[in-house]
């Protein structure tokens with residue numbers, strides 16, 4: 289495990305700011321790292337540099353714009369329907385070159401994407417300490433989620449500092465014999481992002497007013513928000529999810545708002561199965577303020593997303609998770625999230641039970657925040673300062 293020894297500065301000199309290269313490439317990483325980038329940039333003890341792989345292009349740019357981040361490096365690596373091996377190879381080479389130019393003191397990655405794993409590996413090849421935000425999530429099954437479970441374990445083997453969102457993720461790292469002094473429970477920075485965007489919308493409601501037409505079209509109906517994109521659900525899983533939505537949409541009291549992920553493996557199925565249904569709105573991916581607004585409109589969220597499992601409980605929205613297992617058990621344990629898999633009949637019966645059984649709904653619809661208090665980024669920056677001897 290790598291550690292970093294603070295350098296000794298001559299008496300009276302001001303320590304050089306720590307140069308930290310923050311790397312991300314997809315929508316969820318951008319959402320969870322923009323609050324950390326803002327906290328680092330506001331602190332003179334750091335020189336934060338940002339490199340995006342653009343593993344996602346359109347959905348990443350939506351976040352960069354709203355967060356006001358202009359990356360110092362943009363590798364523009366997205367290719368249509370990209371394979372994991374070609375993406376990973378391009379990431380390691382591209383991110384390594386950026387590290388050779390920037391010569392950072394530390395590298396920061398978030399979560400479990402190909403970008404995060406390749407960033408950690410390229411840093412390790414250069415013996416640069418790696419800080420892992422959202423460390424220690426484990427499902428215990430290397431194919432659910434795939435390939436994220438292994439990406440996280442690889443980053444965990446490399447990381448110098450592990451920022452675990454909860455005590456559950458901390459415990460998972462300790463079970464893997466990670467030095468307890470290197471693991472810090474910080475909460476999840478997604479809650480920082482959610483608070484930030486909520487404040488922005490309060491100050492300027494126009495930021496999230498783009499759903500007004502849909503709200504008018506579906507006035508009086510009970511809104512179900514849907515997202516789906518997991519690789520392990522491609523094929524039969526996506527077909528089953530679409531079939532479940534068709535059945536749910538037969539109820540006249542319900543409307544479904546489904547911002548469809550740009551992955552062609554998702555869009556092809558959803559367009560073919562769901563386009564043109566009266567009470568189903570298939571829409572383009574929403575920017576973060578509009579998605580936060582959808583979370584507030586929805587009575588129930590139906591999703592296979594990781595981030596939505598964290599956001600919905602924070603807002604008191606029941607979330608039905610279309611996966612067999614989850615690396616985020618906190619919501620399930622608190623009773624605000626439920627694993628329903630991808631069997632059509634099961635999804636339909638779980639949704640109907642929440643719609644028709646008030647007690648069942650109310651048991652799940654409790655605002656509960658196992659993932660943090662919205663101050664995770666500040667904690668991460670303070671821990672980094674201690675690490676660098678600059679506290």
Ligand code: UD1
Pocket residue numbers: 314315316343344345346347348366367368369370372375400401402403435436517519550551552
């Ligand atoms: C990736 C992450 C996954 C994360 C998800 C968040 C990996 C292996 N997977 O999955 O962990 O949960 O992002 O959404 O890192 N596309 C676009 N425009 C975009 C984004 C994607 O057109 O803005 C299309 C492209 O055809 C691209 C494809 O989607 O090739 C797949 O993108 P990719 O990043 O490989 O995987 P995701 O399934 O999005």
Ligand code: UDP
Pocket residue numbers: 315316319478515517547548572573574575576579580592593594595596599
């Ligand atoms: N999200 C968004 N617009 C959308 C759908 C989702 O901004 O149309 C946000 C959502 O609030 C969450 C994140 O994207 O913070 C989740 O991303 P995704 O589901 O793509 O990835 P995962 O979290 O599963 O890795």
